[in-house]
Amino acid sequence: MTKTAGIVGGIAPESTVEYYRLLIASYRKQTNDGNYPPIIINSINLKKMLDLILANRLALVTDYLVDAVEKLARAGADFGAFASNTPHIVFDEIRGRSSLPLISIVEATCDAASRMGLQRVGLFGTRFTMQGQFYPAVFSKAGIELVAPDETEQDYIHTRYMSELVNGVFLPATREKLLGIVDRLKEREGIDGLILGGTELPLILRTAEHNDLPLLDTTRIHVERIVVELTS
Structure with missing residues (x-):
């Protein structure tokens, strides 16, 4: 059964576009069978995340990002990843609460x-x-x-x-x-x-x-x- 990737993106949008392009290209090159990968992207509010980090409200950052991951889970993703480095400031806390396995950058x-x-x-x-x-x-x-x-x-x-x-x-x-x-x-x-x-x-x-x-x-x-x- 084919897995579905869940990506928390929009943090920032430019790199999310690059993630999508590279995921498609890399998957098709590796499988070489003409298929395309199932991907669900949840594009979140970069400003909200950064404002919380700047205010050192890391518990709220965690809540916000856990909610973003759970939306991917409800949409049918089998695993998740953040298309950004900065959210990994609270990655361990998110991983501990996520219903999806997460891939750390x-x-x-x-x-x-x-x-x-x-x-x-x-x-x-x-x-x-x-x-x-x-x-x-x-x-x-x-x-x-x-x-x-x-x-x-x-x-x-x-x-x-x-x-x-x-x-x-x-x-x-x-x-x-x-x-x-x-x-x-x-x-x-x-x-x-x-x-x-x-x-x-x-x-x-x-x-x-x-x-x-x-x-x-x-x-x-x-x-x-x-x-x-x-x-x-």
Whole structure:
């Protein structure tokens, strides 16, 4: 029996579109039988989620996201995933209350980094992701050290992420400045890889590596893991 994937999307819309496109393409490439995957997307209110996170009302963030997952369950999904990194700030709490099995983008990315033999990786994303503990908590168990940009660099990344990337604005000047931060992080911290820990980041940094440094596209990594579940 074919499984149905449930995706909590809209956080942000640009990357949800990319998830849908990649899920279709990856599934069809893997199955090669002409079929398309059953997918249910619940597009939620990004502003509401971010406002709750900014107010540090994480219990309400959890309630909001659990409700989003349960809507997918009632619609017929067999498992769920968040098309975003930031909601994983409360992923363990959501998983504990969800009636659906959930696929973590953080766990999938950690598995990918381990397979690549990475030991010290940089982390880009929203401020919530770069300063949160949900990435280090998972990666430390695999013996992988995470390094965040400095405070000024984090401010730049977060500001451009929220003012440009989530709105579908991808400027060459922003791309060059982001790559400059990558170079400085590599020189300063000796990282051997960089996690694009925001699902809009691969839309502006579209190469698999930069100056011999692998860039881990969390969207593609997550999609590949979802397709494995769809076809299992």
